[in-house]
Amino acid sequence: MRSLGIGFWIALALAAAGFLIVPTMIMNAPTEPVMGFVQKIFYFHVPCAIMLFLSTFVCAGGSVAFLFKASERGDRIAVAAAELSVLFGICVLTSGPLWGRKAWGVWWQWDARLTSSLLLFLILNGYLLARRYGGPAGKKLAAALSLFAAVDVPLVYKSVDIWRTVHPRTTVVPTLDPRMRPAFWSAFALMLLVWSLLLALRVRLENARAELAELRLEAEDLLEAAS
Amino acid sequence: MRKKIRARLNRFVAVVAGALCWLAPALARAQEFEKVSGAVREELPGGRFVAAAYGFIWIAVLVYVVSIARGLGRVREDLGALKKRLDRAGPRP
Numbered sequence: 001m002r003s004l005g006i007g008f009w010i011a012l013a014l015a016a017a018g019f020l021i022v023p024t025m026i027m028n029a030p031t032e033p034v035m036g037f038v039q040k041i042f043y044f045h046v047p048c049a050i051m052l053f054l055s056t057f058v059c060a061g062g063s064v065a066f067l068f069k070a071s072e073r074g075d076r077i078a079v080a081a082a083e084l085s086v087l088f089g090i091c092v093l094t095s096g097p098l099w100g101r102k103a104w105g106v107w108w109q110w111d112a113r114l115t116s117s118l119l120l121f122l123i124l125n126g127y128l129l130a131r132r133y134g135g136p137a138g139k140k141l142a143a144a145l146s147l148f149a150a151v152d153v154p155l156v157y158k159s160v161d162i163w164r165t166v167h168p169r170t171t172v173v174p175t176l177d178p179r180m181r182p183a184f185w186s187a188f189a190l191m192l193l194v195w196s197l198l199l200a201l202r203v204r205l206e207n208a209r210a211e212l213a214e215l216r217l218e219a220e221d222l223l224e225a226a227s
Numbered sequence: 228m229r230k231k232i233r234a235r236l237n238r239f240v241a242v243v244a245g246a247l248c249w250l251a252p253a254l255a256r257a258q259e260f261e262k263v264s265g266a267v268r269e270e271l272p273g274g275r276f277v278a279a280a281y282g283f284i285w286i287a288v289l290v291y292v293v294s295i296a297r298g299l300g301r302v303r304e305d306l307g308a309l310k311k312r313l314d315r316a317g318p319r320p
Contacts, residue, residue, distance in 0.1 A: 023281075035273075036273050037273035037274055037277060038273035038276050038277060039273075040273075040277050041276065041277055041280045041281075044280065044281060044284055045280070048284065083291075087287060087288070087291050090287055091283070091284045091287055091288075094280065094283050094284075094287075095280035095283065095284060098276045098279050098280045098283075099276065099280065101271070101276065102271050102273055102276050194288060198288070198291065198292070198295075201292070201295045201299075202295055204299070205295055205298045205299050205302070208299060208302040208303075209298075209302055212302050212305055212306060212309075215306070215309060216309065219309055219312065219313055222313065222316070223312075223313075223316050226316050
């Protein structure tokens with residue numbers, strides 16, 4: 001296995017600095033007058049949702065490369081991105097209800113945004129399950145599922161504008177109070193950095209597993225020839 | 228006989244009406260909005276929800292990092308074991 005590059009360590013140092021700076025910026029951002037302090041969940045809930053969408057698109061891109069060009073590298077990137085989608089999906093579907101319980105008085109509402117987000121999360125779980133238990137055709141089945149997940153992303157995003165929901169609309173971020181913007185964009189940058197580091201590590205693991213599998217096959221041949 | 232039944236019925240109606248009159252203020256209070264006296268305070272403190280959301284997100288990321296590190300460690304162990312096996316088998320043809 002190759003050692004981690006200098007870029008990885010710089011990104012890690014930046015992420016560590018972000019862990020100290022970003023919470024301070026969020027605490028210093030003005031409190032929203034209607035929802036109060038609980039609105040501060042927004043600064044990490046929304047970047048997590050964006051990372052969920054980004055991971056889903058990366059997964060679909062890798063899957064397309066795998067399905068149409070038989071790219072093993074594409075498949076490795078796709079599985080890494082799918083795991084990140086599930087991770088950020090869990091973060092979104094946990095921080096959201098915690099916010100909702102205080103803001104709406106309920107943990108969950110079967111409205112368009114929440115239901116389509118849950119559907120996206122379930123499709124991505126389906127991707128990982130198909131890969132693990134789908135047998136020889138599991139990889140292709142999973143790759144096809146990731147395309148459905150990518151189609152669901154615009155639906156999740158636009159659902160609040162198309163249907164009447166309790167969830168805030170897509171206009172929240174563009175019309176954000178200028179005093180709240182530095183905290184939001186710094187939280188977004190931190191989340192993007194964490195996402196990139198996790199993707200790099202996960203792809204590295206997948207590459208190492210593939211290398212090990214190849215070496216095993218070569219070793220078997222060598223041992224057979226030696227005996 | 229009829230008179231007796233009517234008298235009992237009248238007594239029963241009187242008792243029920245009396246009980247309702249006695250309970251009426253309590254029933255009315257249960258269906259009215261209560262006026263807040265003093266400063267309005269939040270029933271659910273937002274701080275706990277914010278802390279729970281942030282804590283959950285970072286713990287989830289940490290658990291994932293640990294799982295990747297364990298996976299990489301396992302691959303490294305397997306590579307070591309494979310190398311030993313090849314060394315034991317002797318020089319390659």
